[in-house]
Amino acid sequence: xxxxxxxxxxxxxxxxxxxxxxxxxxxxxxxxxxxxxxxxxxxxxxxxxxxxxxxxxxxxxxxxxxxxxxxxxxxxxxxxxxxxxxxxxxxxxxxxxxxxxxxxxxxxxxxxxxxxxxxxxxxxxxxxxxxxxxxxxxxxxxxxxxxxxxxxxxxxxxxxxxxxxxxxxxxxxxxxxxxxxxxxxxxxxxxxxxxxxxxxxxxxxxxxxxxxxx
Numbered sequence: 001x002x003x004x005x006x007x008x009x010x011x012x013x014x015x016x017x018x019x020x021x022x023x024x025x026x027x028x029x030x031x032x033x034x035x036x037x038x039x040x041x042x043x044x045x046x047x048x049x050x051x052x053x054x055x056x057x058x059x060x061x062x063x064x065x066x067x068x069x070x071x072x073x074x075x076x077x078x079x080x081x082x083x084x085x086x087x088x089x090x091x092x093x094x095x096x097x098x099x100x101x102x103x104x105x106x107x108x109x110x111x112x113x114x115x116x117x118x119x120x121x122x123x124x125x126x127x128x129x130x131x132x133x134x135x136x137x138x139x140x141x142x143x144x145x146x147x148x149x150x151x152x153x154x155x156x157x158x159x160x161x162x163x164x165x166x167x168x169x170x171x172x173x174x175x176x177x178x179x180x181x182x183x184x185x186x187x188x189x190x191x192x193x194x195x196x197x198x199x200x201x202x203x204x205x206x207x208x209x210x211x212x213x214x
Contacts, residue, residue, distance in 0.1 A: 003027045003138060004061075004102075006095040006109040008165070009045045010052040010158045015149030016110045016142050017056060025138075028104070029053055029060040032094040034067035035087045036165040042066050048159040055156075063094060071166060079168060084121040087166070092125060096133045106136040113142035113149065116164065 003020070005027035007013045013029065020027050031049060036042040046064070053060035074090075075082040092109065099107050109126065111117050123139055130137035142149075153160065163170045 001025055001106050001138075002104045003106045003108065004030050004095060004099040004104040006030050006032070006092060006107065006111070007049060007060075008033055008110050008114075009161060010049040011150065011153035011160055012110040012113045013049065013052065014153045014156070014158070015145035016108075016113050016140075017058060018149075018152075019140065019142060019145060027058065027108075029058055030063070030095050030098060031060065032063035032065065032091055032098075033165060034065040035071055035091065036066075037068050037071070037167045037170075039066055039068075041161065041165075041170075044159050045161060052156070052158060061098065063098065068167075075166075075168070082166070082168065083118055084125065088118075088122055088125050089129075092129055096129050096135060099135055100133050104135065106138050108138040108140060110142070112140060113146065115143050115146050119143065 003025055005013070005016060005020070007016075007029040017027060017029075029049070031046060033042070033045070036045055046062070050060060050062070071087075075086050078085045088111070095107060095109070098104075107126070107130065109122065111122050112119060119141070123137075126137045126139075
């Protein structure tokens with residue numbers, strides 16, 4: 001098996017690399033994430049991954065592209081579905097194109113590790129592209145190692161980002177943290193499920209309700 005692992009960042013790659021190596025699979029990391037903004041964030045994640053790849057002695061392919069203008073123009077009309085309609089397909093297609101052109105027979109992504117991503121949509125899109133390009137999609141539910149990977153990433157001193165990547169997710173993350181603070185003051189546990197339910201029902205007075213978090 002010659003596996004290309006589309007990689008969003010170093011922390012998310014920790015458990016994925018470890019799990020794949022336990023199966024006897026040596027991945028090649030592939031970086032293509034023009035969704036990450038601003039440039040300071042893009043650079044921090046990219047450079048952290050470069051250093052981590054060296055430490056782990058794993059090959060890393062860099063498709064270096066920072067695309068704020070193009071990304072914002074492309075998702076302006078589909079903010080609610082930007083991930084599955086544009087962001088995932090954009091990044092995965094580049095990975096499939098590279099895999100096809102360079103003799104990789106199998107592909108997967110570290111996005112299957114995150115408990116915050118749209119896991120089923122990611123798997124669906126990857127499977128469709130795998131059929132299109134004639135490449136095997138290696139599905140793994142890396143989420144089972146979420147806590148283990150996060151703990152190892154922190155222990156290794158890796159740069160730990162606070163939002164998915166684009167400017168819109170940064171806004172949502174900031175609003176979510178502010179709302180969590182408000183809920184804690186009211187003695188309410190700010191779990192993801194709680195926050196979503198409260199936003200939908202609008203039952204708490206004097207609380208900021210961020211519509212973009214729906």
